[in-house]
Amino acid sequence: MSQSATTIDPAEVAKFEAMAAEWWDPTGKFKPLHLMNPCRLDYITRQIEAEFDRDLTTDRPFAGLRILDIGCGGGLLSEPMARLGAEVVGADAAPRNIPVAQLHAEQSGLTIDYRHTTAEALADAGEQFDVVLNMEVVEHVSDPLAYLTACRKLLKPGGLMTCSTINRNAKSFVMAIVGAEWVMRWLPKGTHDWNKFITPDELFDLLRNAGLDPVDRKGFVFNPVSWSWSVSDRDLSVNYVTTSLKPR
């Protein structure tokens, strides 16, 4: 581990504990992420299961896989991957997320290597992974092609990357900006810049130009009746996810 809880100033620990509790409160500030998380995990786990010939019905099915979670936040994806047996590195550009995520992993009895770093810095350091989770990040970066190229370098040959983002059309403006930020207040105003949203075809082109082989795309669709998200084969009109492989 890059940093253990014992090296943190005790005065800071109380603050981090409160922040960890906030990150992991399913009814709190990060409620929209918690609501979407089962659907994201369904997609990710099934892609990994199929590509690496694993069986999710067994104990610790991802044992032996090295997984990088970019933009790990409080560890909402890192912890499930560790629980499934993977060796997980969680990276976040926001320094204060790292001790928070670290603390929660320890409370959960999990070992996760959380680092304050970026995809580019990890790639420069020569780190390599079987799987890179690149979820809801690409719409926030200034140069998507450079960023995805760094992601490709982070993959071992034959490695898999899931990349999700938000489509750019009239519906996504209504749903993701007006709905999620202005009406539901699920996200702070200004979280997303609609102009930085990417269509699935644009993302496939970017992935190919970055040297990756995109193999799958699916929608994440919110159902206001069941109040839950599900994976859709057809509806990629707002939130969607892709899987790409690094050629061997």
Add this chain to the structure above:
Amino acid sequence: MDSTDVIIVGGGLNGSALALALGDAGLRVTLVDRLAASVRDSDSFDGRSYALAHGSFRLLKAIGLGPALDGKTQPILGIKVSDGRAGEGASPLHLVFDHAEIEEGPMGWMVEDRHLRQAFLARIDGHPRITQIEGTVTDHAAAGNAASVTLSDGTALHAAMLVAADGVGSPTARRAGITRQGWRYGQTALVCAIEHDQPHGGIAHQFFMPPGPLAILPLPGNRSSIVWTERDAEAARIQALDDAGYLAHLRPRFGSFLGDIALAGARFTYPLELSLARSFTGARLALVGDAAHRVHPIAGQGLNAGLKDVAALAEVLVDARRRGEDIGRADVLDRYQRWRRFDTATLALATDSINRLFSNDNPLVRAARDIGLGVVGALPGLRRGLIREAAGLTGDLPRLLQGRVL
């Protein structure tokens, strides 16, 4: 002892079914009951039996009980519903539900309690992921990422979460501070099994009598299970009679269409009540079966509702486990609560209103319900809906109730 994924308190039918559903899907389960399995295993017929809805039977097959129950169930091929008064015979307006009206085959299956119990114990015994423990739970707690229970001999057990399958008045639910809402009906169900001269043809009968409903449910051979409701004082008086006196009260209630009858097993009484836990979940805790709800047994929905809980909870937990989620977290358990509590409240209210409507001797209400029955009988679509609901084929069905393995 090692920590497991789930501790189930209560090794009755719901607790056993949940242990198998979870164990078969790869979770490690500790099943705690205050009685040893050998004591719960009984070979002689004690008169108790269940009407399994279609979905329930599919669940039992999905958790591997099919072979053990093979040849020991009686399919219910039709249900005749009549409105009557003792001594007057059935009202000319009556409903006949026939399984030919739904595509899925019989409307349900009758199975004796002993056969179900034996089938469960045989499957659980030696299961690689189920540990059976005999003991009385005296305390439980949830802290951090684990739940624990303490047994009366001081043994402590640990798991990611705890399931209360410990019946009506669940001590586990009470300890967790989960209160119940509900009421008694002032009625008691008298339950027994009878042997009769004439074959039943697989037909179940439900007579709605002013003191309460009388159900005759077909068992294998020339035997039937009787569920007969009387006001509390009258039920206590009849239960206290000897067998001859008991039968003398029973005979005129459904006439002679099955020939002469004799008792075939012990007699039981169950006070009728409706109660619903105010929450089906607590800290790293979920309630199933009678611990969560008790519905009026008028339509035989008690065990079926419990098995729906089992199917929904097993699916929620197994799916969460395969995603790598912490299965005891509040947001995971809340999925179970949202799935089941509304459904159960609806069922409780529906069976309650059916009972209130039919347990009434007011001539106006009698006329209205006779017409009500006549109207339902005249509308095939509505009837099919009622049959499918009674057979457990409606709603957002958990995979196990569809007969699919998790």
